[in-house]
Amino acid sequence: MAAWVERNAVTVRAKDELKQRIAVLEEEQRSAVGEERFEDAARVRDELAELRKRVAGDKVLAPGAGTPKHRMPTFGPKILRETMHNLNKKKKEEEA
Structure with a gap:
């Protein structure tokens, strides 16, 4: 090494x-x-x-590597949809 x-x-x-x-x-x-x-x-x-x-x-060329802003998801579309839904819900709650 x-x-x-x-x-x-x-x-x-x-x-x-x-x-x-x-x-x-x-x-x-x-x-x-x-x-x-x-x-x-x-x-x-x-x-x-x-x-x-x-x-x-x-x-680093591994999936999901890099800074959080530039990371690619390492999961499927269903989990991505649920995650985005939860993030949007959390954002709306913070704005209220």
Whole structure:
């Protein structure tokens, strides 16, 4: 586990540099497509994909992960309906 962390760890500064590099490459890709240099655009696309993977490497990809605001429900539509009904009911009671 420690070896994996060392191999995949990215500092905040390095992450910011990666994001800046991504922005530069996106502009380069748009320029290449506009000038119909499609092979160059494809090369840049591949490099962008690798950089985006590195930036997103520390994000949790499990269902329901993330901040509460952005979590996806890990239950079915019936439970979701009941939960939303209860939340709306609670909200109306608080307003009254």
